[in-house]
Amino acid sequence: MNRFAARTSANDSPVQRAWGAESAARHRRRVALEGRIVKGIFFTCALISIFTTIGIVVSLVSQAMGFFTQVPLWEFLLGTRWSPILIPQSYGVLALVCGTLLVAILAAFVAVPVGLATAIYMSEYAPNKARRILKPFLEILGGVPTVVYGYFALTFVTPVLQGIIPDLLVFNALSAGLVMGLMIIPMVSSLSEDAMLAVPRSLREAAYALGATRLEVAIKVVVPAALSGIVAAFILAISRAIGETMLVTIAAGATPRATFNPLESIQTMTAYIVQLSLGETPHGTLEYNTIFAVGLLLFLMTLAMNILGNWVVHRWQERY
Amino acid sequence: MAGEVLKNIGAGTLHYRLSARKLVGTAAYMLFLLAVMVGIIGLVTLLVQVLVEGLPWLSPHFLTSYSSRHPEEAGIKAAMVGTIWLMGLTAAFTIPVGVGAAIYLEEYAPVNRLTRLIEVNIANLAGVPSIVYGLLGLALFVQALSMGRSLLAGALTLSLLVLPIVILSSREAIKAVPYTYREAAYGLGATQWEVVRRVIIPAALPGILTGTILAMSRAIGEAAPVIAISALVYLTFVPVDPLDRFTVLPIQIFNWMSRPQEDFRGLAAAGIIILLVILLSMNSVAAFVRNRYQARSEE
Numbered sequence: 001m002n003r004f005a006a007r008t009s010a011n012d013s014p015v016q017r018a019w020g021a022e023s024a025a026r027h028r029r030r031v032a033l034e035g036r037i038v039k040g041i042f043f044t045c046a047l048i049s050i051f052t053t054i055g056i057v058v059s060l061v062s063q064a065m066g067f068f069t070q071v072p073l074w075e076f077l078l079g080t081r082w083s084p085i086l087i088p089q090s091y092g093v094l095a096l097v098c099g100t101l102l103v104a105i106l107a108a109f110v111a112v113p114v115g116l117a118t119a120i121y122m123s124e125y126a127p128n129k130a131r132r133i134l135k136p137f138l139e140i141l142g143g144v145p146t147v148v149y150g151y152f153a154l155t156f157v158t159p160v161l162q163g164i165i166p167d168l169l170v171f172n173a174l175s176a177g178l179v180m181g182l183m184i185i186p187m188v189s190s191l192s193e194d195a196m197l198a199v200p201r202s203l204r205e206a207a208y209a210l211g212a213t214r215l216e217v218a219i220k221v222v223v224p225a226a227l228s229g230i231v232a233a234f235i236l237a238i239s240r241a242i243g244e245t246m247l248v249t250i251a252a253g254a255t256p257r258a259t260f261n262p263l264e265s266i267q268t269m270t271a272y273i274v275q276l277s278l279g280e281t282p283h284g285t286l287e288y289n290t291i292f293a294v295g296l297l298l299f300l301m302t303l304a305m306n307i308l309g310n311w312v313v314h315r316w317q318e319r320y
Numbered sequence: 321m322a323g324e325v326l327k328n329i330g331a332g333t334l335h336y337r338l339s340a341r342k343l344v345g346t347a348a349y350m351l352f353l354l355a356v357m358v359g360i361i362g363l364v365t366l367l368v369q370v371l372v373e374g375l376p377w378l379s380p381h382f383l384t385s386y387s388s389r390h391p392e393e394a395g396i397k398a399a400m401v402g403t404i405w406l407m408g409l410t411a412a413f414t415i416p417v418g419v420g421a422a423i424y425l426e427e428y429a430p431v432n433r434l435t436r437l438i439e440v441n442i443a444n445l446a447g448v449p450s451i452v453y454g455l456l457g458l459a460l461f462v463q464a465l466s467m468g469r470s471l472l473a474g475a476l477t478l479s480l481l482v483l484p485i486v487i488l489s490s491r492e493a494i495k496a497v498p499y500t501y502r503e504a505a506y507g508l509g510a511t512q513w514e515v516v517r518r519v520i521i522p523a524a525l526p527g528i529l530t531g532t533i534l535a536m537s538r539a540i541g542e543a544a545p546v547i548a549i550s551a552l553v554y555l556t557f558v559p560v561d562p563l564d565r566f567t568v569l570p571i572q573i574f575n576w577m578s579r580p581q582e583d584f585r586g587l588a589a590a591g592i593i594i595l596l597v598i599l600l601s602m603n604s605v606a607a608f609v610r611n612r613y614q615a616r617s618e619e
Contacts, residue, residue: 031511038513039428045420046429049442049487052480056452059459117355125352134356141363143599145541147570148592151577152366155373155585182362189359215345236447243449245544246570250577270451270544277454277548283463295455299448306447 060299063292070286076293082256082272084290091290093297095256099173099266100298103248104241106177106262107184111241112234114181115188119230122189123196124218142186150250153179158251165263171253174262180247184237191236195229196222228316232309239305243298245270269298370596374589382590386556387572391583396591399572401558402471403540403598406568409475410482410539415532417479418486419521422528425487426494427516446484453481454548462549472562474549481545482535489531493524526613533606537599543570569595 068076071091079092118138122131158175162168168175199222207217223230253265254275267275273291281288385395421442429435457477467473497520505515521528546568554575559566567575569591576588 035511035513038516039424042420042424042428045417046424046438048417048480049421049438049445049483052445052456052483053441055460055480056448056456059456059464060452063459114355114358117352118359121352121356125349134360137360137363140600140603141359143537143541143603144363144366145543145570145595145599147541147543147573147577148366148370148596151573151585151588151592152369154577155589156365156369182359185359185362213341213345215348216341219348239447243451245449245451246574249544250574270449273451273455274544274547277458277551280551292455292459295452299452302447302449302452303444306444310443 056299060292060296063289064296066284067286067289067293071293080258082267084287092258093269093294095258096267096269096272096294097297098258098260099248099252099256100242100268100270102173102260102262102266103177103180103252103268104238106174107180107241108234108238110178110181111184111188111237115185115233115237116192116230118185118189119192119196120218120223123193124214124222138186138189141182142190144183146183146244146246147250149179149183150247153247153251168263169253169265171251171255171265172263173252173266176248176252177262179251180241180244183244183247184241187237187240188233191233192226192230195226195233198229199225228313231316232313235305235309235312239302239309242305243270243302245274249274269294273298367596370589370592373586374591374593377586377590378593382587383594387554387575391581391587394576394584394587396569396572396594398555398558399567399569399591400594402555402566403568405471405559405562405566406474406478406546407536407540409471409562410478411532411536413475413479414482414486414535418483418532418535419490419528421483421487422490422494423516423520426491427512427520442484442487446488449544450481450542451544451548453477454545456480457545458548468563469550469565470563471559471566474546474566474568475562477545477549478539478542481542482539485535485538486532489534490524490528493527493531494520496527497523526609530606530610530613533602533609537602537606540568540598540602541570541595543568543574546571547574569598 076091076093078094079090080094080098081090081092082095083090122134126134153175154170157179158168158170158172161172161175161178203221203225204217207221212220248268249271252268252271254267254271255265256267256272257264259266272294276287276291382395383400384397385393386398387396388394425435425439429438454477457473457480461467461473461476462469465473467476501519501523502515505519510518550566550568550571555565555567557564573588573591573595576584576591
């Protein structure tokens, strides 16, 4: 039997037989099989995202378990002194949570008003030409790596602030918080702008027809109509600030402290994880497991905020 | 009636109130402009600060030397080579998987709970802090799969980190392919796989490419997850295979930042200039691809 014989059959036309073409039925089977294999491969690619989530939860929980078998959960969650290395050891994560929230709140003070005002300008006032120039600037502002913001906070903003507040420490929450605010402005402004651009033109036209000024249209019509998207933008940006790492590691210090005084040196949850990672702590020790306990709490905090943000969009969205 | 109302209010009052409202409007406009300027001025100040401090340290020697305890001898070679390796491997893992997942969700996925779950899951993954991915990589790749603190572990971790971005942008690109293209191909007797391979992927390619470049530019600036994987930041060799230890630009910059001597800050600024130049060129390529594609589709 030659190798063509296997692929030809009595039903084939003379031409097909001559060229050794496969039969229609065989062709259909081959195509169907090929289609199933390809679909299976693509499906596996999509499943990797599910496995990533499972991987995050399993790796954080399993390693954090090693920590919680030695330190009671309530001591971790309610204690206010975080000192996992220096004796006497103490594992009160509130000291780190406090630092994290302090920086995030300072960032929100900058980014919420500035980001919202930027969004209003971009969506309601800016002529096309100004938008074309300003958009790339905002995109670059959002794309600058966070180590660079850390550098900026430590070498520029802190010295300037020290000129105003003489007894400000080199590492302080204020400088890190302000620069973090600068960093998340593009996130607040672009998400809010998207929400405002989705408000139909007819609403604006109607308000103008009633004699409203441009500001009144923006503040009394567009912002309320886009409110769900704007609030979600705030929440997502603050969640980003909570998870931000390098900026606070560089500029905010390494002193875990349950304080809301922005002039002090603090430590955030993320900065603690980096500090311990740099030290090559032996795998399996209690010290090593602390980063997974802190990481798990961080993951849960940001996850809750992201779910809240998405819920706000869907629950309160005005539909037109 | 109307005349009476007008008489009651007084035409003057109306005029006054309107001009007051317009004045408030102008003041608010100024405030909005000022807010826009906050971001722009912040960015410009940052760039000027980096250039002023970093330019004096930029030299051929800086690009071709390893880091050193002596600032005037230190260079960025190990970090640059490490970054190139890490980006190459990350792109190799991310692009096929990301595009594959996007094709599945756009072209194959049935409307059911599993699909919905995958979509919600991808959206949530995009919001997970990068340091958490670092912890995942540390527990999974470095330890459980015993890859050690290697380039391979770092690249796999970064791939998982940027995968949601690649999937979301590829989906947008695939969505933008007109439905008529598919109909035409099916009408000619193409199978679904042929439609995907010969019609959808080529038509969506510029959009996919743009999204992928932007995702890579996110990965290139990430330090936190890479620190969790690589830990060590002082290297005097370049990696030669994926199981070697490595360092990258943002980590080298961070390392110089955390030294007390003033000179190392200059080195950090010089490193930042290199990093920003790479980022800006990646973004320009992305913008070029996007503009070219838009120009073509308008023809």
